[in-house]
Amino acid sequence: MPFQALLTEKSDTGAITSSVQTLDEFRLPDGNVTISVDWSGLNYKDGLALTGGGGIVRAYPHVGGIDASGTVLDSADPRYARGDQVILTGWRVGETRWGGYAQKLRLESDWLVPLPKGMSTRTAMVLGTAGFTAMRAIERLEASGLTPGDGEVLVTGAGGGTGSIAVHLLGKLGYQVVAVSGRPHLAEGLRQLGATTVVGRDDVMGTPDKPLESARWAGVVDTVGGAMLGKVLKQVKTHGAVAAFGNAGGIELNTTVLPFILRGVALLGIDSVMQPYATRVPAWARLAALFDPTAFEPFVHEIGLAELPQAARNILAGQVQGRTLVKP
Known part of the structure; x- marks a missing residue:
């Protein structure tokens, strides 16, 4: 036909x-x-x-x-x-x-x-690759040791699809979520989704650039890449982690080794494309329960x-x- x-x-x-x-x-x-x-x-x-x-x-x-x-x-x-x-x-x-x-x-x-049981095909596409990627990022952060009591978790590009879903899932899991967005009119919506605080890009990028900056974030979900990723790596707390998968801000990564060798920060790359079936099924089951x-x-x-x-x-x-x- x-x-x-x-x-x-x-x-x-x-x-x-x-x-x-x-x-x-x-x-x-x-x-x-x-x-x-x-x-x-x-x-x-x-x-x-x-x-x-x-x-x-x-x-x-x-x-x-x-x-x-x-x-x-x-x-x-x-x-x-x-x-x-x-x-x-x-x-x-x-x-x-x-x-x-x-x-x-x-x-x-x-x-x-x-x-998954209880999920509609429409909800599955509200989530889609964006939701699956956000879930995998959170799972990797949790596997690195992140817990809700560790402090604020930053989400960059929070107004986009993956970022907004990450804000929502982290909020449902009890984390203190700081959402970064360059669009101030989205702030109230992000708070309704689960953000504790909404900040602009300058609140993160505007601090004096140093090889290692004040420790602010227990963990980061970075959807942007580029200069943003290089900056937030310097701001992560000791033994914190950054789950990164975006490149809308560029594919170059300019940073120093200091976050890694002085604070033990982990940079976790998130690939959602070639994930095996054994990883996908539990992630989708968890999305069905949380979202x-x-x-x-x-x-x-x-x-x-x-x-x-x-x-x-x-x-x-x-x-x-x-x-x-x-x-x-």
Whole structure:
């Protein structure tokens, strides 16, 4: 049966354009499971893919969307039967493989996770890669020894999708959360999500730059990278840790060895793309238990496939707050 998808194409001149098209099912890539997509989401990486940035997409035409949730239509894997509801994040789907910006998606069953009990496919995409990454960051911080009694936990880029979910999850777990955002109008919403304090970028970046600065944070969830990451590493308390996964602020890291050798600070890299099934299932189960979709709803915006090209430009310009859901 034909289906609709947002097809991204590259012209002979190198121009990248995307449009909603009706495609025949034979154009779907190989795989042993086909799903009907209920929801997808918009992430920073999706913005790059739809605009040709970052070398994310190598082959055209392409269907973007690194996340998807939906219902199994057919399966050659006994673990999944027709009618089962599933989640997809990662595995370079939406990058090297066609992704979730379509009404149908075919892929390998090993990349799927069963939808946790009590979670809807919509809530799964409110979370998506952003929620899974935030959960993995918190789990890594906890494994490094972080507890709610240790002091303030900083979340950079708190107005974005991953940052705002991290604020919410940390608040639900009882942490004192300091949310950093360059958009003052988001402050009240971040407090409602769970932030104890909301500060501007200058409150973190404006202190005199030294090889080692005053110890302020028991832990950090950094969604920004670049200069922000280099700065906060110098401000972490003894034996604290930074969970880092963002690069919107740049890919360079300028810091000193002093936080590591004098305070024992740990820098924890968070990869959400190639996480194994054994890691994904418990993380999604914990998200189902902790995340309050009602509290997060003011941070959710829904769009259709045709609105994605503009939304992609907006997210790259830092003009998107919270989570943007895509209804194919």
